[in-house]
Amino acid sequence: MDKFMETLENVLMPIADKLNNNRYLTALRNGFMVALPFIIFGSIFVVLANLPFIDQWVGEEAWATYQDALGPASAATLSIMGLFVIIGIGYKLIEGYGGESIYGGAVAIASFLILTPQVTNFDLDGTVHEVGGVIPTNVMGAEGMFLGIFTAFFAAELYNYFVKKDLTIKMPAGVPDAVSRSFSALIPIALTLTIFLVVRIIFSFTPFDTVQNFIYTLIQEPLTALGSGLPATIIAVLLIQLFWFFGLHGQIIVNSVFDPIWYALNDQNLAAFQAGEELPNIVTKQFMDTFIVGIGGSGMTLAVILGIFLIGRSRQLKELGKLGAPAGIFNVNEPIIFGLPIIMNPLALIPWLLAPVIVALVTYFSMAAGIVPKPAGIIVPWTTPAILSGFLATGNSIMGGLLQLVNIGIVFIIWWPFLKIMDNQYYSNEKKADKETSNTGNRNVN
Incomplete structure (x- = not known):
């Protein structure tokens, strides 16, 4: 076991270190963090606009009016979430270079809009009409996500390159600082x-016509199909757990790579949910966040806390349960990860890796069989307690909450024998320590 762990550590630690310190993955992760408040805001109003049974109480006309009134909340946030991510990436990347970060975000979004075709088509009585001077919102959501990410990277890098080459306008002393900075950013x-305008013109002469079509056809569509599959999901889950086992934040590392795919899948489900159509994807951002991470944190340690309360005899586990339970209810599990401990603990390795994989399989096939609704694309805040989060993530279905209960039971069963062994070890060590303390006290008295 020691040799196996040493081999894993030697292989994974360098990879994780490079990923964790990669400038672009860091900017990507932070860019999504910039977008997160807007995403959550829009998701809350999607939930409110689709509360169950209200249409039966108020009538179809009043229900339609109610949904129309709340619709702009999600249309102005979730439907164009790509814009917030693009601004965030450009801002954070230039911030990392120590430059004027606001111009990083501005040049990223402007570059993206230059590449975006400002035309849309609509069907009227069987005839397709083209309207210019408009930007389709779909290219600012799932379809435009990958192009937006790449554009933000390239735009920020180009802007930073030209700044470093000192291709700037120097204003004389006495000019207000805001004016001076503005002129410095001009060139x-x-x-x-x-450069992005030239790229747009070049693509207009290709069979793809636009950069969007090129990216979506050759890159985003294949990657999205891969990311929505069960094998890639299992690999992602395993990597998250392995990185955490060695003391690295597995979610931050793995999500930096998979988030663009999972968010795109999430957006597709949300569009279908709002249109009353069949949801296309099982694996989405909420599949991971709600039914795996959202049950006490990474590794679903809410079930571990439950096990501690049921079988714990040692003082160490009892105190750990008291400390970890309040945070664990809201999916914060650092007390358990570092206190049990799980990091570099050979006894924890098997359940730590096995439980999330089994839960991912059970969740996937439950949804594939139609027993539980697929995630509706609603972004549920990650601190939402289990059962409630499952209910919300599946479009207000009680089956989502029940599936989380089943998942907690699965994790509990897998962890039970390993927790028992740990507890016995801690209990035995405490008894031995108490005995030694007692003997020392008796000798001092004598």
């Missing part, structure tokens, strides 16, 4: 946007 921004 780098102009050169960056010109």
Whole structure:
């Protein structure tokens, strides 16, 4: 076991270290964090606009009016979440270089809009009409996510390159600082946007017509199909657990790679849910966050806390349960990860790896069989307690909450024998320590 763990550590630690410190993955992760408040806001109103049974109480006309009134909340946030991510990536990347970060976000979004076709088609009485001067919202959501990410990276890098080359306008002393900074950014921004304009013109002469079509056809569609499959999901779950086992934040590392795929799948489900159509995807951002991470945190340690309360005899486990339970209810599990401990603990390795994989399989096939609704694309805040989060994530279905209960039971069963062994070890050590303390006290008295 020691040799196996040493081999795993030697292989994974360098990879994890490179991923965790990668400039672009860090900017990508932080870019999604910028978008998160808007995403959660929109998701809350999606839930409110689709509360069960209200349509039967108020009538169809009043129900339609109610949904129309709340609709702009999600349309202005979830439907165009890509814009917030693009601004966040550009901002954070330039911030990392120590530059004027606001211009990083601005040049990223402007570059993306230059590449975006400002035309849309609509069907009227069987005839397709083209309307110019408009930007389709779908390219700002799931379809445009990958292009937006790449555009933000390239735009920020180009802007930073031109700034470092000192291609800036220097204003004389006495000019207000805001004006001076604006003129300093003028040439780098102009050169960056010109490059993207040339790229747009070049693609207009290709069979793809737009960069969006190129990215979606050759990159995003295949990657999204891969990320929505069960094998890739299991690999992602295992990597999260392995990184955590060695003391690295597995979610941050793995999510930096998979989040663009999972969010795109989430957005597709949300669009179908709002349109009353069949949901296309099982694996989405909420599949991972609600039915795996959202049961006490990474590794679903809410079940571990339950096990501690039921079988714990040692003082160490009892105190750990008291400390970890309040945070664990809201999916914060660092007390358990570091206090049990799980990190570098050979006894914890098997249940730590096995339980999330089994739960992912059970969740996937429950949804594939139609027993539990697929995630509706509603972003549920990660601190939402289990059962409630499952109910909300599946479009207000009680089956989502019941599935989380089943998952807690599965994790509990898998962890039970390993917790028992740990508790016996801690209990035995405490008894031995108490005995030694007692003997020392008796000798001092004598």
